[in-house]
Amino acid sequence: MNCGAGVHAVARAVLRASAAGVLVAMVVAGTPTRTTPASADFTPIDAQAALAVLSRSTVQVMAFGCNLQRHDGTAVAIGQDQLLTNAHVVSGSRLVDIAADAAATRIGGQPLVAPAGDVAVVADSGPDLPALALAAEDPAPGSPVRVAGFPAGGPGLTVVATDVTDYVDGQPVGQPWPVMRLAASVRPGMSGGPVLDAAGRLAGIVFGNELPDGRALVVPVSEVRKLLAGHALAPSPC
Numbered sequence: 001m002n003c004g005a006g007v008h009a010v011a012r013a014v015l016r017a018s019a020a021g022v023l024v025a026m027v028v029a030g031t032p033t034r035t036t037p038a039s040a041d042f043t044p045i046d047a048q049a050a051l052a053v054l055s056r057s058t059v060q061v062m063a064f065g066c067n068l069q070r071h072d073g074t075a076v077a078i079g080q081d082q083l084l085t086n087a088h089v090v091s092g093s094r095l096v097d098i099a100a101d102a103a104a105t106r107i108g109g110q111p112l113v114a115p116a117g118d119v120a121v122v123a124d125s126g127p128d129l130p131a132l133a134l135a136a137e138d139p140a141p142g143s144p145v146r147v148a149g150f151p152a153g154g155p156g157l158t159v160v161a162t163d164v165t166d167y168v169d170g171q172p173v174g175q176p177w178p179v180m181r182l183a184a185s186v187r188p189g190m191s192g193g194p195v196l197d198a199a200g201r202l203a204g205i206v207f208g209n210e211l212p213d214g215r216a217l218v219v220p221v222s223e224v225r226k227l228l229a230g231h232a233l234a235p236s237p238c
Contacts, residue, residue, distance in 0.1 A: 018039045026211055039109065048076070049200065053196065055101055058077075058150075058157060058193065059075060060099040060100075061073045061098060063090045064095040071090070072089075072189045074089075078228075082123060083123075084119070085205065091236045092236050093111055094238040100126070100127070103127055104207065107126070111204050112233035114233055118219060119223070119227055121233055132202040134201065134225060135221045139203050144198050147186060147190070148205050149192070152188045153189070161184075164182060173217060175207075179219065179220070180195070181210060182218060186216045191208060201221075
């Protein structure tokens with residue numbers, strides 16, 4: 001037996017084991033596990049509580065364009081007398097009517113529209129609506145969410161429980177950012193409706209369905225935050 005070769009083989013095995021040990025230590029050290037993120041510290045909202053939250057903060061929008069063509073959609077209160085909705089619902093409108101539960105229909109302010117992407121806000125001078133808190137981060141794929149809106153033709157506020165499928169490139173659907181896909185579809189009139197995460201926070205707004213599979217498409221809350229923080233919304237005159 002060649003003792004020198006055996007010693008060298010053992011040495012190489014030790015080096016390989018040592019290197020593997022260093023690699024594992026680096027991976028573990030690079031993944032914080034000592035504390036739980038604050039965003040993960042919550043009690044999941046149940047179906048009844050979610051419905052109550054959405055009912056208080058979600059409104060139906062009826063926008064009349066320059067040619068008086070009507071566009072039906074949905075909006076959600078986000079504070080400072082502002083309603084968040086889709087640009088394709090209110091852009092270029094001469095009149096925006098807002099209908100909330102247990103309140104008379106009222107006229108909203110001039111829409112402010114994002115320079116790119118399907119996001120807009122409308123001023124609401126009516127009775128104060130409880131604002132939905134914006135989630136700190138986008139929900140991960142597989143997370144449960146609820147999407148709400150007012151389908152055209154009734155039957156009033158509709159809430160759909162579903163899951164986040166994934167995030168995909170938004171360019172093919174006219175969005176300058178990644179978009180969230182849901183496992184369920186939405187109906188016409190639900191555009192601009194809120195997507196509620198498991199903690200009862202606003203995780204995004206729905207803007208349509210992907211064809212041909214029908215999965216709902218959502219502007220994630222991370223992009224909404226950027227637009228609002230950067231004051232990137234501007235008037236969209238008739």
